[in-house]
Amino acid sequence: xxxxxxxxxxxxxxxxxxxxxxxxxxxxxxxxxxxxxxxxxxxxxxxxxxxxxxxxxxxxxxxxxxxxxxxxxxxxxxxxxxxxxxxxxxxxxxxxxxxxxxxxxxxxxxxxxxxxxxxxxxxxxxxxxxxxxxxxxxxxxxxxxxxxxxxxxxxxxxxxxxxxxxxxxxxxxxxxxxxxxxxxxxxxxxxxxxxxxxxxxxxxxxxxxxxxxxxxxxxxxxxxxxxxxxxxxxxxxxxxxxxxxxxxxxxxxxxxxxxxxxxxxxxxxxxxxxxxxxxxxxxxxxxxxxxxxxxxxxxxxxxxxxxxxxxxxxxxxxxxxxxxxxxxxxxxxxxxxxxxxxxxxxxxxxxxxxxxxxxxxxxxxxxxxxxxxxxxxxxxxxxxxxxxxxxxxxxxxxxxxxxxxxxxxxxxxxxxxxxxxxx
RNA sequence: AGAGAGUUGGGUGAGUGGCUGAAACCAACAGUUUGCUAAACUGUCGUACGGGUUAUACUGUACCGGGGGUUCGAAUCCCCCACUCUCUGCCA
Numbered sequence: 232x233x234x235x236x237x238x239x240x241x242x243x244x245x246x247x248x249x250x251x252x253x254x255x256x257x258x259x260x261x262x263x264x265x266x267x268x269x270x271x272x273x274x275x276x277x278x279x280x281x282x283x284x285x286x287x288x289x290x291x292x293x294x295x296x297x298x299x300x301x302x303x304x305x306x307x308x309x310x311x312x313x314x315x316x317x318x319x320x321x322x323x324x325x326x327x328x329x330x331x332x333x334x335x336x337x338x339x340x341x342x343x344x345x346x347x348x349x350x351x352x353x354x355x356x357x358x359x360x361x362x363x364x365x366x367x368x369x370x371x372x373x374x375x376x377x378x379x380x381x382x383x384x385x386x387x388x389x390x391x392x393x394x395x396x397x398x399x400x401x402x403x404x405x406x407x408x409x410x411x412x413x414x415x416x417x418x419x420x421x422x423x424x425x426x427x428x429x430x431x432x433x434x435x436x437x438x439x440x441x442x443x444x445x446x447x448x449x450x451x452x453x454x455x456x457x458x459x460x461x462x463x464x465x466x467x468x469x470x471x472x473x474x475x476x477x478x479x480x481x482x483x484x485x486x487x488x489x490x491x492x493x494x495x496x497x498x499x500x501x502x503x504x505x506x507x508x509x510x511x512x513x514x515x516x517x518x519x520x521x522x523x524x525x526x527x528x529x530x531x532x533x534x535x536x537x538x539x540x541x542x543x544x545x546x547x548x549x550x551x552x553x554x555x556x557x558x559x560x561x562x563x564x565x566x567x568x569x570x571x572x573x574x575x576x577x578x579x580x581x582x583x584x585x586x587x588x589x590x591x592x593x594x595x596x597x598x599x600x601x602x603x604x605x606x607x608x609x610x611x612x613x614x615x616x617x618x619x620x621x622x623x624x625x626x627x628x629x630x631x632x633x634x635x636x637x638x639x640x641x642x643x644x645x646x647x648x649x650x651x652x653x654x
Numbered sequence: 655a656g657a658g659a660g661u662u663g664g665g666u667g668a669g670u671g672g673c674u675g676a677a678a679c680c681a682a683c684a685g686u687u688u689g690c691u692a693a694a695c696u697g698u699c700g701u702a703c704g705g706g707u708u709a710u711a712c713u714g715u716a717c718c719g720g721g722g723g724u725u726c727g728a729a730u731c732c733c734c735c736a737c738u739c740u741c742u743g744c745c746a
Binding site for chain 1: 664672673701703704705714715716726727
Protein backbone atom coordinates (compact mmCIF):
# COMPACT_ATOMS: atom_id res chain seq x y z
CA UNK A 232 0.00 0.00 0.00
CA UNK A 233 1.04 3.57 -0.55
CA UNK A 234 2.85 5.53 2.12
CA UNK A 235 0.96 8.50 3.50
CA UNK A 236 4.15 10.50 3.82
CA UNK A 237 4.88 9.85 0.16
CA UNK A 238 1.41 11.04 -0.81
CA UNK A 239 2.01 14.18 1.24
CA UNK A 240 5.43 14.88 -0.24
CA UNK A 241 4.63 14.06 -3.86
CA UNK A 242 0.96 14.80 -4.06
CA UNK A 243 0.82 15.89 -7.70
CA UNK A 244 2.94 13.01 -8.85
CA UNK A 245 0.80 10.46 -7.02
CA UNK A 246 -2.39 11.99 -8.35
CA UNK A 247 -1.04 11.97 -11.91
CA UNK A 248 -0.01 8.35 -11.44
CA UNK A 249 -3.41 7.25 -10.23
CA UNK A 250 -5.01 9.10 -13.10
CA UNK A 251 -2.76 7.20 -15.47
CA UNK A 252 -4.46 4.10 -14.13
CA UNK A 253 -7.82 5.68 -14.80
CA UNK A 254 -8.70 5.42 -11.15
CA UNK A 255 -11.99 7.13 -10.44
CA UNK A 256 -12.14 9.81 -7.77
CA UNK A 257 -8.39 9.73 -7.27
CA UNK A 258 -8.20 13.35 -6.11
CA UNK A 259 -10.94 13.04 -3.53
CA UNK A 260 -9.49 9.78 -2.25
CA UNK A 261 -6.10 11.39 -1.76
CA UNK A 262 -7.64 14.38 -0.04
CA UNK A 263 -9.44 12.06 2.29
CA UNK A 264 -6.23 10.19 3.02
CA UNK A 265 -4.58 13.41 4.13
CA UNK A 266 -7.60 14.48 6.17
CA UNK A 267 -7.76 11.14 7.97
CA UNK A 268 -4.05 11.26 8.63
CA UNK A 269 -4.39 14.74 10.11
CA UNK A 270 -7.15 13.52 12.37
CA UNK A 271 -5.08 10.52 13.32
CA UNK A 272 -2.18 12.72 14.32
CA UNK A 273 -4.12 15.34 16.22
CA UNK A 274 -6.09 12.79 18.20
CA UNK A 275 -2.89 10.98 19.03
CA UNK A 276 -1.19 14.12 20.24
CA UNK A 277 -4.08 14.95 22.56
CA UNK A 278 -4.41 11.42 23.81
CA UNK A 279 -0.71 11.13 24.49
CA UNK A 280 -0.72 14.30 26.54
CA UNK A 281 -3.56 13.15 28.73
CA UNK A 282 -2.06 9.73 29.05
CA UNK A 283 1.21 11.27 30.19
CA UNK A 284 -0.68 13.15 32.88
CA UNK A 285 -2.49 10.02 33.97
CA UNK A 286 0.78 8.13 34.15
CA UNK A 287 2.26 10.81 36.37
CA UNK A 288 -0.71 10.65 38.69
CA UNK A 289 -0.45 6.90 38.95
CA UNK A 290 3.13 7.19 40.03
CA UNK A 291 2.21 9.78 42.64
CA UNK A 292 -0.40 7.45 44.03
CA UNK A 293 2.12 4.71 44.30
CA UNK A 294 4.44 6.91 46.30
CA UNK A 295 1.66 8.21 48.57
CA UNK A 296 0.49 4.68 49.28
CA UNK A 297 3.94 3.65 50.21
CA UNK A 298 4.23 6.53 52.61
CA UNK A 299 0.90 5.55 54.14
CA UNK A 300 -0.86 8.77 53.14
CA UNK A 301 -4.04 6.96 52.21
CA UNK A 302 -6.38 9.95 52.31
CA UNK A 303 -4.27 11.97 49.91
CA UNK A 304 -3.92 9.02 47.61
CA UNK A 305 -7.67 8.63 47.41
CA UNK A 306 -8.09 12.29 46.46
CA UNK A 307 -5.61 12.03 43.62
CA UNK A 308 -7.25 8.83 42.48
CA UNK A 309 -10.50 10.67 41.74
CA UNK A 310 -8.67 13.08 39.47
CA UNK A 311 -7.29 10.23 37.45
CA UNK A 312 -10.71 8.70 36.96
CA UNK A 313 -11.78 11.86 35.14
CA UNK A 314 -8.83 11.68 32.79
CA UNK A 315 -9.64 8.13 31.97
CA UNK A 316 -12.91 8.99 30.24
CA UNK A 317 -11.34 11.66 28.10
CA UNK A 318 -8.54 9.34 27.10
CA UNK A 319 -10.99 6.67 26.11
CA UNK A 320 -12.84 9.04 23.83
CA UNK A 321 -9.71 10.24 22.12
CA UNK A 322 -8.48 6.72 21.84
CA UNK A 323 -11.63 5.69 20.00
CA UNK A 324 -11.32 8.65 17.67
CA UNK A 325 -7.71 7.77 16.99
CA UNK A 326 -8.41 4.14 16.29
CA UNK A 327 -11.27 4.94 14.01
CA UNK A 328 -9.20 7.38 12.00
CA UNK A 329 -6.43 4.82 11.73
CA UNK A 330 -8.77 2.08 10.56
CA UNK A 331 -10.50 4.25 8.02
CA UNK A 332 -7.16 5.41 6.72
CA UNK A 333 -5.92 1.89 6.33
CA UNK A 334 -9.10 0.74 4.63
CA UNK A 335 -8.85 3.64 2.22
CA UNK A 336 -5.20 2.98 1.46
CA UNK A 337 -6.04 -0.62 0.66
CA UNK A 338 -8.27 0.62 -2.13
CA UNK A 339 -5.52 2.64 -3.78
CA UNK A 340 -3.37 0.86 -6.35
CA UNK A 341 0.33 1.41 -6.78
CA UNK A 342 1.55 4.53 -8.57
CA UNK A 343 2.85 3.63 -12.05
CA UNK A 344 6.49 4.29 -12.83
CA UNK A 345 7.25 7.20 -15.14
CA UNK A 346 8.00 4.91 -18.10
CA UNK A 347 4.55 3.28 -17.93
CA UNK A 348 2.46 4.37 -20.90
CA UNK A 349 -0.98 5.85 -20.44
CA UNK A 350 -3.89 3.77 -21.65
CA UNK A 351 -7.07 2.05 -20.71
CA UNK A 352 -6.84 -1.54 -21.83
CA UNK A 353 -4.62 -4.27 -23.21
CA UNK A 354 -4.80 -2.58 -26.60
CA UNK A 355 -2.80 0.34 -25.27
CA UNK A 356 0.10 -1.77 -24.11
CA UNK A 357 3.40 -0.90 -25.69
CA UNK A 358 5.22 -3.56 -27.70
CA UNK A 359 8.81 -3.21 -26.59
CA UNK A 360 10.32 -5.84 -28.84
CA UNK A 361 9.63 -8.97 -30.80
CA UNK A 362 11.92 -11.91 -31.22
CA UNK A 363 11.95 -15.00 -33.41
CA UNK A 364 10.07 -15.95 -36.52
CA UNK A 365 6.49 -17.00 -36.60
CA UNK A 366 6.42 -20.52 -38.02
CA UNK A 367 4.49 -21.12 -41.18
CA UNK A 368 2.48 -24.29 -40.73
CA UNK A 369 0.74 -26.41 -43.32
CA UNK A 370 -2.99 -26.48 -43.75
CA UNK A 371 -3.47 -29.54 -41.63
CA UNK A 372 -2.19 -27.83 -38.51
CA UNK A 373 -4.14 -28.42 -35.33
CA UNK A 374 -4.72 -26.33 -32.23
CA UNK A 375 -3.18 -27.82 -29.10
CA UNK A 376 -6.50 -29.08 -27.75
CA UNK A 377 -6.71 -31.33 -30.80
CA UNK A 378 -3.06 -32.31 -30.63
CA UNK A 379 -3.28 -33.48 -27.04
CA UNK A 380 -6.10 -35.81 -28.00
CA UNK A 381 -4.34 -37.05 -31.10
CA UNK A 382 -1.26 -38.01 -29.11
CA UNK A 383 -3.11 -38.78 -25.87
CA UNK A 384 -0.89 -36.65 -23.65
CA UNK A 385 -3.36 -34.46 -21.77
CA UNK A 386 -6.86 -35.54 -20.82
CA UNK A 387 -9.38 -32.88 -19.87
CA UNK A 388 -12.34 -35.23 -19.60
CA UNK A 389 -10.56 -37.35 -17.08
CA UNK A 390 -9.80 -34.21 -15.08
CA UNK A 391 -13.47 -33.28 -15.15
CA UNK A 392 -14.33 -36.65 -13.65
CA UNK A 393 -11.79 -36.29 -10.88
CA UNK A 394 -12.07 -32.59 -10.06
CA UNK A 395 -13.88 -30.51 -12.64
CA UNK A 396 -13.27 -28.37 -15.71
CA UNK A 397 -9.86 -26.73 -15.77
CA UNK A 398 -8.06 -29.55 -13.98
CA UNK A 399 -6.30 -31.50 -16.72
CA UNK A 400 -4.65 -34.87 -16.32
CA UNK A 401 -1.23 -35.03 -17.96
CA UNK A 402 -0.41 -38.49 -19.22
CA UNK A 403 2.65 -40.28 -20.56
CA UNK A 404 4.83 -37.92 -22.56
CA UNK A 405 2.56 -35.08 -21.57
CA UNK A 406 3.38 -35.65 -17.90
CA UNK A 407 7.06 -36.00 -18.66
CA UNK A 408 7.03 -32.76 -20.60
CA UNK A 409 5.65 -31.04 -17.49
CA UNK A 410 8.37 -32.46 -15.32
CA UNK A 411 11.05 -31.62 -17.89
CA UNK A 412 9.96 -28.00 -18.12
CA UNK A 413 9.85 -27.59 -14.36
CA UNK A 414 13.33 -29.01 -13.95
CA UNK A 415 14.67 -27.01 -16.87
CA UNK A 416 13.28 -23.78 -15.45
CA UNK A 417 14.60 -24.50 -11.96
CA UNK A 418 18.06 -25.40 -13.23
CA UNK A 419 18.23 -22.25 -15.32
CA UNK A 420 17.27 -20.12 -12.33
CA UNK A 421 19.88 -21.78 -10.14
CA UNK A 422 22.50 -21.02 -12.78
CA UNK A 423 21.37 -17.40 -12.70
CA UNK A 424 21.97 -17.20 -8.95
CA UNK A 425 18.51 -17.79 -7.56
CA UNK A 426 18.15 -19.84 -4.40
CA UNK A 427 15.54 -22.54 -4.72
CA UNK A 428 12.74 -22.76 -2.18
CA UNK A 429 9.77 -25.06 -1.86
CA UNK A 430 7.08 -23.15 0.00
CA UNK A 431 3.66 -24.17 1.28
CA UNK A 432 0.91 -23.94 -1.31
CA UNK A 433 -1.71 -23.05 1.26
CA UNK A 434 -1.31 -19.74 3.01
CA UNK A 435 -2.96 -17.91 5.86
CA UNK A 436 -4.85 -14.65 5.76
CA UNK A 437 -1.87 -12.51 6.79
CA UNK A 438 0.06 -13.74 3.79
CA UNK A 439 -2.83 -12.87 1.51
CA UNK A 440 -2.75 -9.31 2.81
CA UNK A 441 1.01 -9.17 2.65
CA UNK A 442 1.23 -9.49 -1.11
CA UNK A 443 -2.04 -7.73 -1.85
CA UNK A 444 -4.38 -10.55 -2.89
CA UNK A 445 -6.52 -9.57 0.06
CA UNK A 446 -8.74 -7.75 0.72
CA UNK A 447 -9.37 -7.35 -2.98
CA UNK A 448 -9.35 -10.69 -4.71
CA UNK A 449 -10.61 -13.31 -2.28
CA UNK A 450 -13.05 -14.45 -4.97
CA UNK A 451 -10.16 -15.56 -7.14
CA UNK A 452 -8.64 -17.88 -4.56
CA UNK A 453 -9.78 -21.29 -3.38
CA UNK A 454 -10.37 -21.24 0.34
CA UNK A 455 -10.13 -24.11 2.79
CA UNK A 456 -12.79 -22.93 5.17
CA UNK A 457 -12.18 -25.37 8.01
CA UNK A 458 -8.64 -24.14 8.48
CA UNK A 459 -8.97 -20.65 7.04
CA UNK A 460 -6.26 -21.24 4.45
CA UNK A 461 -6.06 -20.05 0.86
CA UNK A 462 -4.68 -22.10 -2.02
CA UNK A 463 -2.03 -19.97 -3.62
CA UNK A 464 -2.75 -18.35 -6.98
CA UNK A 465 1.00 -17.97 -7.49
CA UNK A 466 4.22 -18.80 -5.64
CA UNK A 467 4.73 -15.06 -5.29
CA UNK A 468 2.47 -15.21 -2.24
CA UNK A 469 4.34 -17.73 -0.05
CA UNK A 470 7.82 -16.77 -1.28
CA UNK A 471 7.43 -13.03 -0.79
CA UNK A 472 5.77 -13.61 2.57
CA UNK A 473 8.83 -15.43 3.81
CA UNK A 474 10.13 -11.91 4.26
CA UNK A 475 7.10 -10.47 6.02
CA UNK A 476 8.08 -8.62 9.20
CA UNK A 477 11.74 -9.04 8.39
CA UNK A 478 14.53 -6.53 8.79
CA UNK A 479 17.47 -7.55 6.59
CA UNK A 480 20.94 -6.13 6.31
CA UNK A 481 21.62 -4.00 3.27
CA UNK A 482 24.53 -6.29 2.51
CA UNK A 483 22.13 -9.23 2.12
CA UNK A 484 20.44 -7.56 -0.84
CA UNK A 485 19.53 -8.55 -3.43
CA UNK A 486 17.71 -11.64 -2.22
CA UNK A 487 16.91 -13.96 -5.12
CA UNK A 488 14.55 -16.90 -4.76
CA UNK A 489 13.00 -19.30 -7.22
CA UNK A 490 10.29 -21.79 -6.51
CA UNK A 491 8.13 -24.25 -8.36
CA UNK A 492 4.55 -24.63 -7.19
CA UNK A 493 1.20 -25.59 -8.55
CA UNK A 494 -1.05 -22.54 -8.77
CA UNK A 495 -4.78 -22.44 -8.21
CA UNK A 496 -7.18 -19.89 -9.63
CA UNK A 497 -10.91 -19.95 -9.41
CA UNK A 498 -11.19 -17.68 -12.44
CA UNK A 499 -14.78 -17.10 -11.46
CA UNK A 500 -16.85 -15.83 -14.34
CA UNK A 501 -14.08 -15.49 -16.88
CA UNK A 502 -14.62 -18.54 -19.05
CA UNK A 503 -15.49 -18.49 -22.71
CA UNK A 504 -14.65 -19.84 -26.11
CA UNK A 505 -11.30 -18.03 -26.26
CA UNK A 506 -9.95 -19.90 -23.27
CA UNK A 507 -10.09 -23.42 -24.62
CA UNK A 508 -7.58 -26.09 -23.83
CA UNK A 509 -4.58 -24.99 -21.85
CA UNK A 510 -5.20 -21.29 -22.29
CA UNK A 511 -6.82 -20.97 -18.91
CA UNK A 512 -6.92 -23.48 -16.08
CA UNK A 513 -7.92 -23.75 -12.45
CA UNK A 514 -4.71 -25.56 -11.59
CA UNK A 515 -1.43 -25.14 -13.38
CA UNK A 516 2.29 -25.31 -12.75
CA UNK A 517 4.62 -22.37 -12.58
CA UNK A 518 8.18 -21.57 -11.67
CA UNK A 519 8.37 -18.16 -10.09
CA UNK A 520 11.35 -15.89 -9.49
CA UNK A 521 11.29 -13.33 -6.69
CA UNK A 522 13.81 -10.65 -5.86
CA UNK A 523 14.13 -8.24 -2.98
CA UNK A 524 16.37 -5.33 -3.80
CA UNK A 525 17.67 -2.00 -2.65
CA UNK A 526 15.35 0.74 -3.95
CA UNK A 527 18.10 2.14 -6.13
CA UNK A 528 18.51 -1.10 -8.03
CA UNK A 529 14.98 -2.29 -8.58
CA UNK A 530 14.55 -1.03 -12.13
CA UNK A 531 17.87 -2.43 -13.27
CA UNK A 532 16.74 -5.67 -11.68
CA UNK A 533 13.45 -5.52 -13.53
CA UNK A 534 15.38 -5.34 -16.79
CA UNK A 535 17.57 -8.24 -15.69
CA UNK A 536 14.56 -10.36 -14.88
CA UNK A 537 12.94 -9.48 -18.17
CA UNK A 538 16.12 -10.44 -20.03
CA UNK A 539 16.31 -13.65 -18.03
CA UNK A 540 12.78 -14.68 -18.96
CA UNK A 541 13.45 -13.83 -22.60
CA UNK A 542 16.51 -16.06 -22.45
CA UNK A 543 14.29 -18.97 -21.44
CA UNK A 544 11.98 -18.36 -24.36
CA UNK A 545 14.92 -18.17 -26.74
CA UNK A 546 16.27 -21.46 -25.46
CA UNK A 547 12.87 -23.00 -26.01
CA UNK A 548 12.95 -21.58 -29.56
CA UNK A 549 9.63 -19.85 -29.16
CA UNK A 550 8.78 -16.61 -30.97
CA UNK A 551 7.80 -13.98 -28.43
CA UNK A 552 7.23 -10.33 -27.86
CA UNK A 553 7.60 -8.14 -24.81
CA UNK A 554 4.93 -5.70 -23.76
CA UNK A 555 5.17 -2.85 -21.36
CA UNK A 556 1.73 -2.74 -19.78
CA UNK A 557 -0.14 0.53 -19.81
CA UNK A 558 -1.55 2.15 -16.69
CA UNK A 559 -5.01 0.76 -17.27
CA UNK A 560 -3.90 -2.85 -17.76
CA UNK A 561 -1.35 -3.19 -14.98
CA UNK A 562 -1.96 -5.23 -11.86
CA UNK A 563 -3.15 -3.44 -8.76
CA UNK A 564 0.10 -3.67 -6.83
CA UNK A 565 2.61 -3.19 -9.64
CA UNK A 566 4.56 -0.04 -10.51
CA UNK A 567 5.73 -1.43 -13.82
CA UNK A 568 5.09 -4.72 -15.57
CA UNK A 569 6.49 -6.45 -18.61
CA UNK A 570 4.39 -9.19 -20.12
CA UNK A 571 6.01 -11.80 -22.30
CA UNK A 572 3.77 -13.29 -24.94
CA UNK A 573 4.52 -16.33 -27.04
CA UNK A 574 3.04 -16.80 -30.48
CA UNK A 575 0.85 -19.81 -30.74
CA UNK A 576 0.95 -20.76 -34.39
CA UNK A 577 -2.22 -22.79 -34.71
CA UNK A 578 -4.41 -20.46 -32.67
CA UNK A 579 -2.63 -17.65 -34.51
CA UNK A 580 -2.49 -15.41 -31.53
CA UNK A 581 -0.19 -14.25 -28.75
CA UNK A 582 -0.43 -15.98 -25.36
CA UNK A 583 0.81 -14.40 -22.16
CA UNK A 584 3.35 -16.71 -20.57
CA UNK A 585 5.07 -14.43 -18.11
CA UNK A 586 4.53 -11.25 -16.21
CA UNK A 587 7.50 -9.54 -14.62
CA UNK A 588 6.78 -6.72 -12.19
CA UNK A 589 8.41 -4.24 -9.90
CA UNK A 590 6.23 -3.42 -6.89
CA UNK A 591 8.65 -0.88 -5.46
CA UNK A 592 7.66 -0.43 -1.80
CA UNK A 593 3.99 -1.20 -2.30
CA UNK A 594 4.23 -4.79 -1.06
CA UNK A 595 7.11 -4.09 1.30
CA UNK A 596 5.01 -1.53 3.13
CA UNK A 597 2.33 -4.09 3.82
CA UNK A 598 4.86 -6.78 4.56
CA UNK A 599 6.98 -4.55 6.78
CA UNK A 600 9.93 -5.78 4.79
CA UNK A 601 12.80 -3.44 5.54
CA UNK A 602 16.53 -3.32 5.37
CA UNK A 603 19.03 -1.50 7.52
CA UNK A 604 21.08 0.89 5.41
CA UNK A 605 24.52 2.29 6.03
CA UNK A 606 23.13 5.17 8.08
CA UNK A 607 21.50 2.53 10.29
CA UNK A 608 18.06 3.70 9.40
CA UNK A 609 15.60 1.10 8.26
CA UNK A 610 14.01 1.61 4.87
CA UNK A 611 11.44 -0.33 2.92
CA UNK A 612 12.96 -2.65 0.34
CA UNK A 613 11.65 -3.13 -3.17
CA UNK A 614 10.06 -6.41 -4.24
CA UNK A 615 9.90 -7.87 -7.73
CA UNK A 616 8.69 -11.09 -9.21
CA UNK A 617 8.09 -12.82 -12.47
CA UNK A 618 6.93 -16.08 -13.94
CA UNK A 619 9.83 -18.06 -15.25
CA UNK A 620 7.73 -19.59 -16.53
CA UNK A 621 4.09 -20.68 -16.37
CA UNK A 622 3.75 -24.03 -18.06
CA UNK A 623 0.39 -24.46 -19.79
CA UNK A 624 0.72 -21.87 -22.53
CA UNK A 625 4.36 -22.77 -23.05
CA UNK A 626 3.20 -26.33 -23.61
CA UNK A 627 0.45 -25.14 -25.94
CA UNK A 628 2.94 -23.15 -27.99
CA UNK A 629 5.52 -25.91 -28.15
CA UNK A 630 2.88 -28.36 -29.31
CA UNK A 631 1.37 -26.05 -31.89
CA UNK A 632 4.50 -24.44 -33.25
CA UNK A 633 6.52 -27.61 -33.55
CA UNK A 634 3.87 -29.87 -34.96
CA UNK A 635 4.62 -31.87 -38.07
CA UNK A 636 2.34 -34.27 -39.93
CA UNK A 637 3.82 -37.25 -38.09
CA UNK A 638 4.67 -35.90 -34.70
CA UNK A 639 5.80 -32.95 -32.60
CA UNK A 640 9.42 -31.87 -32.27
CA UNK A 641 10.64 -31.07 -28.77
CA UNK A 642 13.02 -28.13 -28.20
CA UNK A 643 16.64 -29.30 -28.02
CA UNK A 644 17.27 -27.96 -24.52
CA UNK A 645 14.58 -30.25 -23.20
CA UNK A 646 15.89 -33.47 -24.70
CA UNK A 647 18.11 -34.36 -21.74
CA UNK A 648 15.22 -33.67 -19.40
CA UNK A 649 12.68 -35.55 -21.47
CA UNK A 650 14.49 -38.66 -22.54
CA UNK A 651 12.80 -38.36 -25.95
CA UNK A 652 12.85 -35.79 -28.73
CA UNK A 653 9.45 -36.20 -30.35
CA UNK A 654 5.91 -36.82 -29.38
C1' A B 655 -7.94 -35.49 17.87
C1' G B 656 -6.97 -35.85 23.65
C1' A B 657 -3.76 -34.24 27.92
C1' G B 658 0.00 -31.08 29.66
C1' A B 659 3.75 -27.10 29.20
C1' G B 660 4.99 -22.72 26.99
C1' U B 661 5.17 -17.77 23.84
C1' U B 662 9.72 -11.67 27.02
C1' G B 663 14.36 -7.21 23.03
C1' G B 664 19.05 -9.96 17.11
C1' G B 665 19.94 -14.79 20.34
C1' U B 666 19.93 -17.35 25.31
C1' G B 667 17.14 -16.06 29.44
C1' A B 668 15.46 -13.42 34.49
C1' G B 669 11.29 -11.17 36.05
C1' U B 670 3.92 -13.02 40.14
C1' G B 671 0.83 -5.47 40.59
C1' G B 672 4.18 0.68 41.11
C1' C B 673 11.60 1.58 41.83
C1' U B 674 10.79 -2.82 34.61
C1' G B 675 11.31 -0.59 28.19
C1' A B 676 12.42 -4.53 30.86
C1' A B 677 18.33 -7.97 34.87
C1' A B 678 22.29 -11.00 33.20
C1' C B 679 24.95 -13.28 29.37
C1' C B 680 25.97 -13.68 24.05
C1' A B 681 26.04 -11.28 19.42
C1' A B 682 26.58 -6.42 17.01
C1' C B 683 28.63 -1.39 16.76
C1' A B 684 32.19 2.58 18.52
C1' G B 685 36.53 3.58 21.27
C1' U B 686 40.95 2.58 24.57
C1' U B 687 44.95 -0.57 25.33
C1' U B 688 48.46 -4.81 24.48
C1' G B 689 53.22 -4.57 18.30
C1' C B 690 50.75 -8.79 15.77
C1' U B 691 44.13 -12.25 11.88
C1' A B 692 43.07 -12.64 19.11
C1' A B 693 42.20 -10.94 24.16
C1' A B 694 40.96 -7.26 28.00
C1' C B 695 38.46 -2.82 29.35
C1' U B 696 34.86 1.27 28.50
C1' G B 697 30.72 3.00 26.07
C1' U B 698 26.55 2.37 22.63
C1' C B 699 23.08 -0.96 21.42
C1' G B 700 14.64 -2.48 20.20
C1' U B 701 10.43 -0.97 17.21
C1' A B 702 6.26 2.02 15.85
C1' C B 703 3.53 6.45 15.95
C1' G B 704 3.35 11.62 17.69
C1' G B 705 5.50 16.60 19.45
C1' G B 706 9.87 19.38 18.43
C1' U B 707 14.28 20.88 15.30
C1' U B 708 17.03 23.42 9.03
C1' A B 709 18.80 18.73 10.57
C1' U B 710 20.41 16.90 15.32
C1' A B 711 19.39 17.29 20.36
C1' C B 712 15.36 16.73 23.22
C1' U B 713 10.57 14.82 24.42
C1' G B 714 5.47 12.03 24.75
C1' U B 715 2.74 7.56 24.03
C1' A B 716 2.35 2.51 22.88
C1' C B 717 4.46 -2.32 22.46
C1' C B 718 6.96 -8.49 26.85
C1' G B 719 2.34 -13.92 20.89
C1' G B 720 -2.88 -11.29 19.41
C1' G B 721 -7.47 -9.28 21.44
C1' G B 722 -10.46 -7.97 25.66
C1' G B 723 -11.08 -7.28 31.09
C1' U B 724 -9.82 -6.05 36.50
C1' U B 725 -6.95 -1.74 38.77
C1' C B 726 -5.33 4.92 40.18
C1' G B 727 -1.33 1.65 38.08
C1' A B 728 -0.35 -4.88 34.46
C1' A B 729 5.19 -8.36 31.25
C1' U B 730 3.12 -9.73 36.15
C1' C B 731 -4.05 -11.13 37.89
C1' C B 732 -8.69 -12.86 34.85
C1' C B 733 -11.14 -14.27 30.00
C1' C B 734 -10.97 -15.45 24.68
C1' C B 735 -7.98 -16.58 20.37
C1' A B 736 -3.51 -17.97 17.64
C1' C B 737 0.89 -20.43 17.54
C1' U B 738 4.99 -23.66 19.48
C1' C B 739 6.77 -27.85 22.26
C1' U B 740 6.07 -32.73 24.94
C1' C B 741 3.24 -37.24 25.63
C1' U B 742 -0.86 -40.21 23.67
C1' G B 743 -3.73 -41.25 19.16
C1' C B 744 -3.73 -41.34 13.81
C1' C B 745 -0.89 -41.24 9.47
C1' A B 746 2.60 -40.50 4.17
